[in-house]
Amino acid sequence: MLAEQTPLTALKGVGPSLAAKLAAIHLHTVQDLLFHLPLRYQDRTRISPIGHCRMGAELVLEGEVLTTELAFGRRRSMLCRIKDHSGIITLRFFHFSAAQKNALKPGTRIRCYGEVRAGKTGLELYHPEYQFVTEDQPLPNSTHLTPIYPATEGLQQTRLRTLIDQALSMLGDGETLVDWIPQQIREHLGFRSLTDSIRFLHHPPVQGATDTVLFRLAEGQHPAQKRLAFEELLSHRLCLRRLRDQAERLSAPQLGSRGTLTKQFLAGLPFKLTRAQQKVCGEISSDLSQGKPMLRLLQGDVGSGKTIVAAIAALQAVENGFQAAVMAPTEILAEQHYLNFSRWLEPLGLQVGWLSGKVKGSKREEQLHAFSKGGAQIVVGTHALFQESVTFAKLGLIVIDEQHRFGVHQRLALREKGATEHFIPHQLVMTATPIPRTLAMSAYADLDCSIIDELPPGRTAVNTLIIANTRRDEVIERIHHACAQGSQAYWVCTLIEESEALQCQAAEATAETLRAQLPDLAIGLIHGRMKPREKTLVMDAFKGGLLQLLVATTVIEVGVDVPNASLMVIENPERLGLAQLHQLRGRVGRGAIASHCLLLYQAPLSQTAKQRLTIMRDSNDGFLIAEKDLEIRGPGQVLGTQQTGLMSFRIADLSRDSGMLDEVKVQSESIQQNYPECVDPLIRRWLGDRELYGNV
Numbered sequence: 001m002l003a004e005q006t007p008l009t010a011l012k013g014v015g016p017s018l019a020a021k022l023a024a025i026h027l028h029t030v031q032d033l034l035f036h037l038p039l040r041y042q043d044r045t046r047i048s049p050i051g052h053c054r055m056g057a058e059l060v061l062e063g064e065v066l067t068t069e070l071a072f073g074r075r076r077s078m079l080c081r082i083k084d085h086s087g088i089i090t091l092r093f094f095h096f097s098a099a100q101k102n103a104l105k106p107g108t109r110i111r112c113y114g115e116v117r118a119g120k121t122g123l124e125l126y127h128p129e130y131q132f133v134t135e136d137q138p139l140p141n142s143t144h145l146t147p148i149y150p151a152t153e154g155l156q157q158t159r160l161r162t163l164i165d166q167a168l169s170m171l172g173d174g175e176t177l178v179d180w181i182p183q184q185i186r187e188h189l190g191f192r193s194l195t196d197s198i199r200f201l202h203h204p205p206v207q208g209a210t211d212t213v214l215f216r217l218a219e220g221q222h223p224a225q226k227r228l229a230f231e232e233l234l235s236h237r238l239c240l241r242r243l244r245d246q247a248e249r250l251s252a253p254q255l256g257s258r259g260t261l262t263k264q265f266l267a268g269l270p271f272k273l274t275r276a277q278q279k280v281c282g283e284i285s286s287d288l289s290q291g292k293p294m295l296r297l298l299q300g301d302v303g304s305g306k307t308i309v310a311a312i313a314a315l316q317a318v319e320n321g322f323q324a325a326v327m328a329p330t331e332i333l334a335e336q337h338y339l340n341f342s343r344w345l346e347p348l349g350l351q352v353g354w355l356s357g358k359v360k361g362s363k364r365e366e367q368l369h370a371f372s373k374g375g376a377q378i379v380v381g382t383h384a385l386f387q388e389s390v391t392f393a394k395l396g397l398i399v400i401d402e403q404h405r406f407g408v409h410q411r412l413a414l415r416e417k418g419a420t421e422h423f424i425p426h427q428l429v430m431t432a433t434p435i436p437r438t439l440a441m442s443a444y445a446d447l448d449c450s451i452i453d454e455l456p457p458g459r460t461a462v463n464t465l466i467i468a469n470t471r472r473d474e475v476i477e478r479i480h481h482a483c484a485q486g487s488q489a490y491w492v493c494t495l496i497e498e499s500e501a502l503q504c505q506a507a508e509a510t511a512e513t514l515r516a517q518l519p520d521l522a523i524g525l526i527h528g529r530m531k532p533r534e535k536t537l538v539m540d541a542f543k544g545g546l547l548q549l550l551v552a553t554t555v556i557e558v559g560v561d562v563p564n565a566s567l568m569v570i571e572n573p574e575r576l577g578l579a580q581l582h583q584l585r586g587r588v589g590r591g592a593i594a595s596h597c598l599l600l601y602q603a604p605l606s607q608t609a610k611q612r613l614t615i616m617r618d619s620n621d622g623f624l625i626a627e628k629d630l631e632i633r634g635p636g637q638v639l640g641t642q643q644t645g646l647m648s649f650r651i652a653d654l655s656r657d658s659g660m661l662d663e664v665k666v667q668s669e670s671i672q673q674n675y676p677e678c679v680d681p682l683i684r685r686w687l688g689d690r691e692l693y694g695n696v
Helices: 016-024 030-034 098-103 157-171 183-189 194-202 210-218 223-248 260-268 275-288 306-319 331-348 361-373 408-418 437-442 469-484 500-517 532-543 578-585 607-618 622-633 635-639 658-674 676-694
Strands: 040-042 058-071 077-084 087-093 109-119 122-126 129-133 146-148 295-300 323-327 352-355 378-381 395-401 426-431 448-452 462-468 488-492 523-526 549-552 565-571 595-601
Touching: 030 157, 040 210, 058 087, 087 109, 146 157, 157 194, 183 658, 194 223, 223 658, 223 676, 260 306, 260 331, 275 295, 275 306, 275 426, 275 448, 295 306, 306 323, 306 331, 306 395, 306 426, 323 331, 331 352, 331 378, 331 532, 352 361, 395 408, 462 469, 462 607, 469 488, 469 565, 469 595, 500 523, 500 549, 523 532, 565 578, 578 595, 578 607, 578 622, 595 607, 607 622, 658 676
Parallel strands: 087 122, 295 426, 295 448, 323 378, 323 395, 352 378, 395 426, 462 595, 488 549, 488 565, 523 549, 565 595
Antiparallel strands: 040 146, 058 077, 058 109, 077 087, 109 122, 109 129
8 A cells, every 4th residue: 555545544543533633734644644754853862860960951860759749839830859879850740630649659760851940949840751660661761862743732742653653664564655756866866765764764763872863863964854855855846847837838928029119118218228137128028929928037136127127028018919017015115116117108108007005986996997998008006906806908917026025825816817718917026135046946946037136337335334222322423414414314113023013103202212312304204004195295205305314114125215315224133134134225325325224233132143234234245145044044934934835844944955956956857857757746745735836
């Protein structure tokens, strides 16, 4: 019987209730259980003397019970004191029964495992696991490390271990685990057998130096882990490539090469496109002229000129009789795009439509009519474009800016709006958060990649300084001086709490303080809880030079373009990730004036925070910063795992295993061409029903 076909109800003790709990963590078959790999391991192979206990250590102890009694404080607890030849220690239980108390009577011998903590009686073990030891039934020492598995409510580690042990024993008893990586590839890569790797990872044997085995496993460097990590990365890539192949089998409108409108537009620009912009425009134009859907990721650092490229792509759609929709995640960014597109394209006789949450009543009806009848050739908006009431006459191109901020279903919904029985629209996905090559090769394997890797002439690199909060008065004086010289400045407030209300309160308090300290400056305030119209008025005043200092929360992270702003203060920068800091810093340095970003930190800084701020000070290169961000935070946080659907790995780690990605790419192509029968089983094994999320 194949393990992937054997339901978990075939295991002893698995009834409907337990099967439902297992299904909650995507465990349905014996194969799923075998591939439910440990998060970490505990060393329970050695019994330590009680006298050797140290704070924070996780140990196996064995001793005789001296006393068991109840302690009454804020919480009732049961204390059990045990001793061996080297000392005495207390076990503390907050959840216990009368039967447990009676069983732990003086003179009883027990073996227990737990973490050593400081308690009221000295060193204590809170809620240790324990077993009774008797002379006629001595407990053997464990011969392998103890696995700790991902679990869920009502599913204890001991239950999971028992089930996985059952599944492992079935492997030698008629149950088969098929190795879907072809033998030729396994031999080329020097892989051990799949069954051996699985057995090892569930029960790592103690081979001499246990600490060495534990260290290699913790670092993800054991050959058994690397073999499975390779297979997992391979299955993700195969899945994304298959989705790409499926998309290519669909039809898209054939948007011929660019014409008169584009020539007029380029001739009217007060600057010449950079070489990088020209190259990317050529790649997009070539894609649009094919009869299959473009799926292209456009990466460009903050201020590299992605919006112009999007406008040229939109013109190509319009020149071929189709509409283009441009969607952005925030009101500020969407409005920025709307103003730019209107300024550039309305002189060419085109109508640019606009839709966001704040467009209501007759104005909204008017816009919806223009979209559905084709009066608006280009439509710009926020996620309001997803709403059911929105229809398009002939949608040929979708441009999604800062795509990682949209949920999977939202992005899919917009594509479906443009789908007809004949074709689906082309898609251009843009991001100013550079995606490290390691992520682009795995998370975006279904997209073609274009990079704008140079800044337009006249843009200046931003000088970044790290300053302690104790020098706050000097920073305020510096702002005063810069504004007196005719520049403008931002003061960005951040809060570690997720609460938007608290962030807004902090920004309001900071604005009040700065107004008191800088009475001769015009100071504005913008935060996420303001009404859209209020935000627009403040931003217009800042852009128009009526405000010299803008106090803001991180709502200004994207889409704000004020060339005269040359100074930014980011308060508590240690609370933000590198990508967000880089995005914020990108709001200055947009003109020819030398620009500065002051990172005003609160001491003491953690090691990670020091590392982050140092990288920010030393580099303006968004791609280098993105790679470092990936190393520090991991792919889930960089991409937003909840939104990508495909990016939660069980054993692979994109930072740690990036060295495998080139080989993964080569072997995935080999399997697609030479062993197509292996593709489905590999995707099913590692992704199960989550493959659906790739259809974006």
